[in-house]
Amino acid sequence: MFYRETGQFKSSYAADMAIFPIRQDRIALWVVLAAAFVAVPLLDFFQVWPFGGEYILRAILIPFLILSLAAIGLNILTGYCGQLSLGSGAFMAIGAYSTYKFCTGVHIPLELFTISIPPLPVLPSILLGALMSAFVGILFGIPSLRIKGLYLAVATLAAQFFFDWVFIRVKWFTNYTSSGSVAAPDLVFFGFTVTTPIHRYLLCLVFVSIFALLAKNLVRGNIGRQWMATRDMDIAAELMGIRPLYAKLSAFALSSFVMGVAGALWAFVYLGAWEPLAFNIDRSFQILFMVIIGGLGSILGSFLGAAFILVLPILLDQVPHALGVPVSVETVSLLVFVVTGALICWLLIVEPRGFARLWSTGKEKLRLWPYPY
Amino acid sequence: MIAFGQFLEVLVSGLLAGVLYSLVALGFVLIFKASGVFNFAQGAMVLLAGLALVRSLDFMVAKGLPFWAAIIIALLFAALIMAITAWLVERFVLGPLINQDGLTLFMSTIGVTFMIEGGAQMLFGSDVYPLRLFPSDAWFLFESSFPGGILVSKIDVWGGMIAAVLVVGLALFFQKTKTGRALRAVADDHAAAQSVGISLNWIWFIVWLVAGLVALVAATVWGTKLGVQFSITFLALKALPVLIIGGFTSVPGAIVGGLIIGAGEKIAEAYLGPFIGGGIEYWFAYVLALVVLMARPQGLFGERIIERI
């Protein structure tokens, strides 16, 4: 009844091609942004939290933002360009460890000359680290020009296992710490040191907002159409002049760049100190599930999927407690397995485009409500 | 001759370890051949079969049953569990997804993997359970030719023999039985098979059941070697590169691919490992598969694909 576009006329194609052509959607977006940028800091300032303390920020909002970013990265590659990747964790790890190296200084003595980069500030380190991830992404994307589908999935598994091993075995990346664990340096941005949870949250929020907007612009522009064309019918796309080399490798590069940023944030902002296990194959599957559940080929879906995957274990932990049924931590973790798996299958059967599609179907119904057509 | 003796020892142990990968890869091939589904859950099925077997065996031994009777009942019980799993998967996941594209089916089997992994450990526990079906000590061969002889572990030899029996059994099943011939018909052409009265649902149930039994066989060998535990599913992932090398549809390919991967990674670990840091077994199989793919996108034994539009 209230959600409809009657009376909203577009007088230019530019207005028709806006992200949210319908006014109600635009209002909703501003409300969400205002909540994220203003309401959450205020709530934190006055210490009014539903769960008390910093739990929501630390355990839910910060990981939610970072994993949403990673999911956007994978969605570019798998959802938009149709290249299944089981190696997201590897690209996050490359982002994290490269950022760490740039932050603490790079010193590579070679035969003829020595590569030596002094320690860089955090922000350029993150961007350079993400560039390294993009570079490796292109390398592992090259097989995609010759092989497809499941074969490619195995190629990305090779990236996953290879880099797991590299960051465990090659001590150079961890600056030769005895435990193999690495601690992030102070997060200094333009002279300001980020320490408190709310600042960490805002930092992530800024990164995620910017990358989500850039990603949205890409997927609805020319390159996005090239990716989707390659995904839907690669031969026809090539016969229309779309270069598979360019389309696929750009998807690999951008996707790994975004995942590299997400990895750096995960390590530096969320974990603070980490070991290679933080980016193992479980992480890759977690992000893949976010994308499938949230919606392949949808930026909004990346957020929905991340929210769901993060909230599910908390729900499965809290709900039985609230009902007075004691459930052990181990059972909860196994239950998460079962429920996630079941949900994946269920979604693939009823709605292969995930929550995002359910959302837009709902909106379509709402537009017509109370009439059926 | 020490070096050559060592090489032989590494090679033999690699080949025999490869047989274990082949055992898992066989399950993949069966399902892929008959239904075009690339079943990521094969590793989880090995875990499920192993857990069902070892837990029921322990239970009955604790109740005082003689060991041989306990083994038989436990095997039957595990087979029953695999049959139930096959039925559930066919009924609730693959049945509704009929006619979807390969990638969707593949992702649905990832979902199945998580359900089986979670469910199996909730039902049967999530510790490491030792299984003692085969002797696990070793022979020393050719002690006269090489100092110290060549160490060959008995369990690996058992694994090899079981794999051989399994391959022969499967070949007979496909060639000689009515169900086996129906399976091959379905593999060739779903629609044509349906039109001569073969029920797809029944066939898919059968093929998942057979794959489940293959998983059970793999679990007996792997469980004896490593104990039944969650990490079996990771080892089972190595069946993926095996398939890449051997081809998705070839039973002999799965065996040969397993042997190549098994021998390759042991040799690489022994001779390359010292130079670039140990533990390369962890990724070698995948990178080898990647290299093979770059050279031959259709795998070593696959046929060249002619694309049409």
Next chain:
Amino acid sequence: MRAPDGPPVTAGDVLLSIDNVSLSFGGVKAVSGVSFDIRKGEIRAIIGPNGAGKTSMLNIINGFYHPQEGVITYKGEARAKMRPHDAADGGIARTFQNVALFRGMTALDNIMAGRTLKMRRNMFWQMLRVGPALAEEVEHRHRVEEIIDFLKIQEIRRTPVSRLPYGLQKRVELGRALAMEPELLLLDEPMAGMNIEEKEDMSRFILDVNDHYGTTIALIEHDMGVVMDLSDRVVVLDHGIKIADGTPNEVKSNQAVIDAYLGVAH
């Protein structure tokens, strides 16, 4: 429009010529020793019974298959082995026997995808989507809307193509090919599976495209009535061999063609 290779070709000249081309898969000959040409501005039909090698012929023309023998001369230049997107660069567009639309995209996006080659802004600008990048999107949207008007598919532009009925899908596919502003348009059975009205619509669009934009068209079609009405010249293939070439009337009375279609008593 840019003519990437060779001098401009004027109406009536030979745009594309096929010389003694043979193609085989393994031991199976799909096309053997076929020669014919396509002249600028004409509608050229390729007909023949099933398995005659017609689609293979189109696949050869736009670089998807590489013939083992023979020379293909396009706009006066003999073509070496090339990738399909090179053919697209050269102005060859194509529709497919079994509709090959991008199923996950809307009709509008499908047709916009046809403009890929004409869009110049790099990824950086597209990411920001301001200034020149936005202006470029809008400009191409204008061109695409013209095509949408021309094909009368305004009301379905936001519909995902997988939900469209078959006849409309074929129309969107034609729109996508037109968006490339091709010099040579290859249509593979544009009217397969259509009813009479849809066929009439499609015939009208094909003639209009030919008239309006001067686009050279090569089409494969089974409906002889349509072929006789639309085409200027017809080439007939049977079992990968050319058996006739000429105007519709010449071909219609050719004994070899009649035999190929009706079968001949040996």
